[in-house]
Amino acid sequence: MQQLSFRAGEGRHxxxxxxxLTGDGLxxxxxxxxxxxxxxxxxxxxxxxxxxxARLSCNxxxxxxxxxxxxxxARPVAEKLARHTGQVSVVAAGLHVDAASDRDIALLIANAWQVVDKLLEALGKKG
Incomplete structure (x- = not known):
């Protein structure tokens, strides 16, 4: 089983x-x-x-x-990974900033999508 790790953002974000990678799933x-x-x-x-x-979709x-x-x-990431890889994709997510502002939430979400795109790039799939 192959393991990949990616990071985006700094500090509390x-x-x-x-x-x-299990071979037939993520x-x-x-x-x-x-x-x-x-x-x-x-x-x-x-x-x-x-x-x-002929196209791939996902539940x-x-x-x-x-x-x-x-x-x-977690939901849109699981959908994107399943559609782009054609594999069952399990996503566990947990992001938290105390007393989060709209900006804090936007930065966490943007950084989450950055790491997802890095994963897809490493897998040779379009992000």
Whole structure:
């Protein structure tokens, strides 16, 4: 099993992604901020598109931890990874900054997408 890690941002806006490549799936953790945790787990399940079976689409199962909103990043990441890789993609996410402002949240989200794009680039997939 191959392991990949990526980081983006600094200080309280730092986000880290760790991916385990199983051969037929991805297990990804996205954590950061002041208190990394598990706030949601999502599973992206690739499937042929109903509009165009030649294209890949995806279903996502979402399991948020009560009181957390991390599914708002875990869900679209699981979908993007499943669609771009054609593999089942499990994403556990937890980003937290105390008394977060809109700017703090925007920086955490931007940094999360940066590490996802770095992963896709390392896998030779378009971001």
């Amino acid at each position: 730092r986000v880290e992604l760790t991916a385990s 297990v990804v953790t996205i954590a950061g901020g002041e208190r990394p945790h598990i706030g949601a787990v999502c599973v992206g399940l690739p499937r042929p598109s109903m509009d165009d079976p 996502v199962a979402v399991l948020p931890v009560v009181g957390h909103k991390d599914d708002e990043i």
